[in-house]
Amino acid sequence: MSDFWRAMALLSRVPLPPVGDFRPAMVARSVWCWPLVGLVLAGLALLPAMLVETLSGSVVVFAILAVAAMVLLTGSMHEDGIADCADGFGGGLDRARKLEIMRDSTVGTYAVVALILCIALRLAVLVAAAEIGQAAILFLVMAVMSRSAMPFLMRVLPPARDNGLGKGAGRPDWLPVLVGFAMAGAITLFLAGFAAMLAVVAATALAVLTVRTVANWQIGGQTGDVLGATQICAELFVGVAFVAVL
Structure with missing residues (x-):
């Protein structure tokens, strides 16, 4: 339970009692339950959305x-992570400059375009899933699988900085990473069936591979922004794969 509350405090803004001990080793240990945090957050987000859909009849x-x-x-x-990555990777000429831009709070053109496209695609796949009555299921699956993707990147890429969230979150062992991924797959299997589970697992793996390749090429490692970009990219990959299969 301490792992879960630590993960919830890290990955959300839900008001919680004080959660102590955020040493890198403890944060890294908690990654096995990150998909559970995604499930809880998505469940909370669905409540107002489903209520308004019932009243309005609009899937949009x-x-x-x-x-x-x-x-x-x-x-x-x-x-914020994918916006900073878009600005840094797109606007920096060398590794040091890219990292500097990523830490700058100023929002550039690359960030704006990335956010517009990512939010538009999230809405599009949810509307497409709604046409077959699977929008709520897809929303849960996207939240769960995308939060199982971040620990993989933490494991396979070293931190690009000596400080920041990428360093402070630690480098998890393979066991909690794989437990979290298996848990996400099991939740998807329960919610959406075997074919969808295979599709979204493959999509998640492809998203991790894509972000890993780009981040390693651009800055030689991962940061908190790269982890955020991993979550968003995994959501989009999963959404497209889910709609394609079902």
């Missing part, structure tokens, strides 16, 4: 509210 409104609620619950930390 449902998708917008579900994404908006998730952004509020997470404090936009993952969106």
